[in-house]
Amino acid sequence: MNRQHLNTWLLRHLQVALASLGRLCRAPLATLMTAAVIGIALALPTGMHVALSNVQQLAGGWDGTATLSLFLKQEVDEKQAMQLANRLRAHPQLATVQLIDPDLALEEFQRLSGFEGALQALKKNPLPTVLVIEPHPQQSTPEAAEALLAEFNQLTEVDFTQLDLQWVRRFHAITEIAQRGVMVIGLLLGLAVLLIIGNTIRLEIQNRRSEIEITKLIGGTDAFIRRPFLYNGFWYGLSGGILAWLLVTLSLWALNEPVERLAGLYHSEFDLSAIDGQTLGFLLLGSTLLGLFGSWIAVGRHLSSIEPS
């Protein structure tokens, strides 16, 4: 009996869901307008979130991990530098140690900087050997990085050390503020979506007043009467979410070319990344839940006030 029961229940829900979708499709303009309002409201925080994660991605290696640069003394030769690098590789708190050979560095500098002529005039390579060190992620807090820095300053081979800690801290602070801002805007616009859907459903309830009255007269339960309105909210939310995704994707597509050109000027391989699966899932789930919740509130408030007379 249970299986039979479940099948009938599912079938009935499917019927109501499709009937609700059909009803919305028969008034395409009105439906599209509601969905567009929801879509635009949701596209704003989503777009900002995507932009922010792009910025974080652009910051790449600096994000989260502080990179230390150890500039070795001029008199340290290649062999000694290698030995130091190997010693540091055994250090338990370090993730990677990269040795930058002065000749290679000069070559790259010549290639990228445009000072080729000037550099060739130099009699000897002025660049020191550099060890670029990345601590383990759990050691990448500013305090731990500073402690490491102090430790490496003691090494005899090291001329001086550098850590872009201020920069890392500022960047973290800025992205935190931006993230918080996106969250606040997202919450406000989510609330707006809730109100939009609630109001739309309220109008629908009013338009279908006689239908509700008659359904109550012939023994329709509250759940039965509520169901089509909840599905309406569901479809509004889902279509709004899809529209928001389309809007953000279109905007990214429009931005991609100029961003690529700008990145090219900085010799960066940076590429605008689209909405990732997780964000898309969150967007669609969130918009659908907002739709359901908005219509639930409207239905709860207005359905009980309609009684057959």
Next chain:
Amino acid sequence: MIHFENVTKRYPGGHEGLSNTSFHITPGEMVFLTGHSGAGKSTLLRLIGLLERCTRGQVRVGGRNLAKIKRSQVPYHRREVGMIFQDHRLLNDRTVFDNVAMPLVVAGLRHQEISRRVHASLDKVGLLNRERVYPITLSGGEQQRVGIARAVVSKPPVVLADEPTGNLDPTLSQEIMDLFSQFNQVGVTLLIATHDLELISNMGKRILTLSHSRLMRDTAASRS
């Protein structure tokens, strides 16, 4: 089937729609309810359909005390009571078939069963060939027959009708009454409010007469 024991319905403001009324309708009876307008006919029917609850006394339908039925259980009570109205209460954006099918859809019947029962019901009221049209295109008498088909499609044991012939000419009214008699013959309990005394006088059924919210007369059936 329908028991009223000292039932009073007082509306906010003090007006009494029904005062201290008692009667009993047995299963399978067909009873008319008459009285001037405002005498309390509609109030009485509304109490049975739980559109309203009585202030004092007790209403029982099919053995159940309606005062004990919780709000969430009211829909299930209404499925046991078919209601017919003077203004039909049909949905004009749905076909005749869909209108009649509503009680069955609400009750969650399967599609084939709904189709079978709606056709049987429409056949009984003589509108089987009009199932695809919209109620607005039908005449008043036909619309009322759709309303009747909807009220009986789920085979409720009790059917209430509030001025079902109010807007109809005598011939159509007689047709509707004949239809009610047919339902009564298969065991449905009917309570029909009407002020058309001429129409019901020669039907020989029991008549309850209300006046100023009170039951004035209970005329027994002369034949059945």
